[in-house]
Each structure stands twice: as structure tokens, then as C-alpha cells.
Amino acid sequence: MEILASHQFENGMRFAVYNHSKKMAGDRWLVKVVCRGEIPVRDDFFAAISESDAELVSAVRLKIGDLLDFEIPKERFFIDEAEMAEVLQGMVAQVNQNMVTYLENPEFPQRLFNKRYAEIRQACVVELGYKKIKHAEDDDTMTDFSGCFKD
Secondary structure (H helix, E strand, O other), X not given: OEEEEEEEOOOOOEEEEEEOOEEEEOOEEEEEEEEEXXXXXXXXXXXXXXXXXXXXXHHHHHHHOOEEEEEEEEEEEEEEOOXXXXXXXXXXXHHHHHOHHHHOOXXXXXXXXXXXXXXXXXXXXXXXXXXXXXXXXOOOOOOOXXXXXXX
């Protein structure tokens, strides 16, 4: 996995473009680049979130960990071997032209964090709610399902 481009932005994000191209058949290639970004999770990200449930914040913090990361694959199929280098170079140029300006924005890390926080928070709410439900393990009586059926 060859690194085609690498950036370290002032907003703390590390971003790299990797070559994942492979030969498909004969002289035809799958030209694939994978863009990966990593942002160290800072305490000020959590400070911007207004959450009153400390247990929930703790559970989310544990699941998020120390790094926010993401991957964006870009592919071109059935490319002639003679055109592969040019296509690969064009894909990297397109990533640099379109994505880099967006990713280096000082607000991007907080926006990505807010999105991930909301996703993980929802999963943690379900998980914590499930733990609070009392499970009747010793209940040997039959459950009445007659209300589910019409006469």
C-alpha cells in the first residue's frame, strides 16, 4: 500500500491518500485510491456538547477513543495498463483539489466529532437503556399472547 499524498493540517488532522490499485484481467486494472483521515480527540470537542447524563458521556467517550478516523475510497474500473499512471495521478489531483480545502477548514474536526458523537450516543442510549431493564430470568409462567390475535 503506497502513500500517494500526505497532509498534516493546522486543525490537527492527518490525511493521506493510499494506492490500492490491482490488476483485474490481462492489461486491465482496478485503479483505487483510499483517502484516510485521523483527528486526535480533544477535550474541547466534548466541552462543545451539552449533555446532562454523565454516564452517557462517559460511555460515548469510551467508544469514541483517542482518534476520529474516516476512509473514503475512489475507484475507476477496467483501466488500460498504459493509462493507469495518468488516471491515478488524475484521481490524486482531484482529491487534492476537491477534498483538501474542505478538510483543512478549522471547523471540520468539530463537525466530524459532532456527527460521530450523535451516532455513538444513540447506540449508547440503547445499550444503557437495555442494561436498566429488569430481566425476569426465573419467570417460569407462560406469557399470554392472546391479545395479539383477533377472534
